[in-house]
Amino acid sequence: MAPRATAPTPPGSPDLSPGLSPEALESLQLIAEGITAIAGFGVAAIGLVRDGFLEMVSVAGSPQARKELVGRRTPLHLLTNELEVADDWGPLKFVPHERLRSDIETWGWVPTLEPLEAPDAWHPLDMLTAPLLDADGTMRGLVSIDLPDDGRRPGPERRRLLERYAAQASRAVLRALEREELEEQVRLAATARRVVRRASRQRSLSKILDESGEALVEGFRALGMWIQTIDEDGLGTGAIHATDGTEVVLPEAILAVAERSARMAWAAQQTVVVARGGLRDGLSDDEREQIVDFLDGLDIGSILFVPIGVGPETLGNLVLTRPHGGAPWTDTEASAALDIGHDLGTAILNVRAFEREHRLVKELQALDQYKGQLIATVAHELKNPLTSIVGYLEMLEGEDVEGAVKQALSAMDRGARRMVRVIDDLLLLSKVGDPSNPVIPRPVDLASVAADVVDLTSVAAQKRDITVLVESPTYPVLASGDPDELDRVLSNLVSNAVKYSEPGRTVTVCLARDGEEVVVECRDEGFGISPEDQEKLFTEFFRSTNPVAVAQPGTGLGLAIVARIVERHGGRIELDSELGRGSTFRVRLPGAQPAA
DSSP states (O other), rough: OOOOOOOOTTTTOOSSSOOOOHHHHHHHHHHHHHHHHHOEEEEEEEEEEEETTTEEEEEEEHHHHHHHHHHHHEEEEHHHHTTTOOEEEEEEEEEEEEGOOOOOOGGGGGOOOOOOSSSTTTOOEEEEEEEEEOOTTOOOEEEEEEEETTTTTTHHHHHHHHHHHHHHHHHHHHHHHHHHHHHHHHHHHHHHHHHHHHTTOOOOOOOHHHHHOOOOOOTTSSSEEEEEEEETSSSOOEEEETTTSOOHHHHHHHHHHHHHHHHHHHHHTEEEEEETTTBSSSSOOHHHHHHHHHHHTTOOOOOEEEEEEEEEEEEEEEEEEOOTTTTOOOOOHHHHHHHHHHHHHHHHHHHHHHHHHHHHHHHHHHHHHHHHHHHHHHHHHOOOOOOOOHHHHHHHHTTTOOOOHHHHHHHHHHHHHHHHHHHHHHHHHHHHHHHHHSSOOEEEHHHHHHHHHHHTTTTHHHHTTEEEEEOOOOOOOOEEEEEHHHHHHHEEEEEEHTTTTTTOEEEEEEEETTTTEEHHHEEOOOOOOHHHHHHTTTSOOOOOOOOHTTOOOOOOHHHHHHHHHHHHHEEEEEEETTTTTOOOEEHHHHHOOOOO
């Protein structure tokens, strides 16, 4: 009779296999019942081929046979081994009991029957089947018939009737399997979409597991899952991450095998099923036994081992588990899992990039803080002796000195004062770059600040025959910020414009309100700035490559200070410049409302 599984599904175990629709099961059951009712047989069974097993789904005629056979799975190779010696009756295959190669008691249902005393008598161990083939000749199912009413092997007329039922069963089985595979593909595609959607927006592996773990376990009908990451570049080589946050400890030998297998599977672009008696892998006998014993210790019947990677790089593996007696992993599931391995690889690579960037930002912040502390310390240490030097030079100015001595003292005074300006700029740069020294904002009248700045730069402007104009609306232009720091922004911009303009030119300071912001523009008709210099213009100690600009004295800190102040005020600075046509610096700052 029909084959049955050597390892039945334990009572109470969850049915993890994809199932036929109720309509398809009803159709197959009606065909089986038609064979028993019309073709004159006591038992008829229909089975489907799934991943190397024949699973019986419909049995008619005998309640006992139905109870024993429905849901049972038989390794397909046992059946094909018997069919090799079958009599070929067209679509039907008949194996007389005397030709059976294996002990049918271990895998088949045997009816209770006393054979007739006749040459064509039916024997309880006779096997009559109709393999159901697809267009490529692959077996997709099987019809098994037993217990003829007359106790005899079917003759030509009866065979033709069975052939018609076999053809009908073949069409029903193929339609049912196609629908089942389509539904499985749709379900797994939905799982993949959920995993990708949830994993792609996460910034840590634990978040990826939290968001996608449930979808993976549910979509693949698994008991659980974990991810092993390898070569994480400082994030934990060989780390195991479980869906529920529990610690999964793998023996070192199994960790090494898993990493090696992940690389091999990723290179071959295939998944691996690990289960006792059904391993599809490239492991040695010792390695296979270790893994299976480990799974038995966790009460896991089988796993689907999925490599994770991007391009040629293997990043780890995804392990999905099922219990003892659970459904075998289908090719459709393996294919969908491999696609998810690609998506998880991209998500993990993004996480690693984010983690590296996060660490780099922290390192740069620490380095910047150290640089600021170093500048402040050095500047403080230099300022005290320089103050003494400048003081003594001022005392010597009153002495009656002539010639070379006077020139030397004058040069020393200019050099000392230049160093004082550099140190003052360094101290201010350190102050405005210190995150522990936040801005305490208050309304600042930019028109008043601009007037003070123009007044202070008037002497230098007159010496160079530069006209400085301020264009301001009739209403107050109030910025929210620190008055001294905003004064320094305008002072540096205007003094630079005067310094780098040719005699007879005009520098214009424009003030305006733009929604919630205030805008300060400083326009000059000077040398202009090349695109190459604009990229580095706000860097500390940067000096222009323009020889005309280099000839002007400066510390290279003025615009760096401006940029730091504007940034810490929550504003931004823009530059429009062209060589020979002047420059426009545009500063946007948060605006303030006038006092009531």
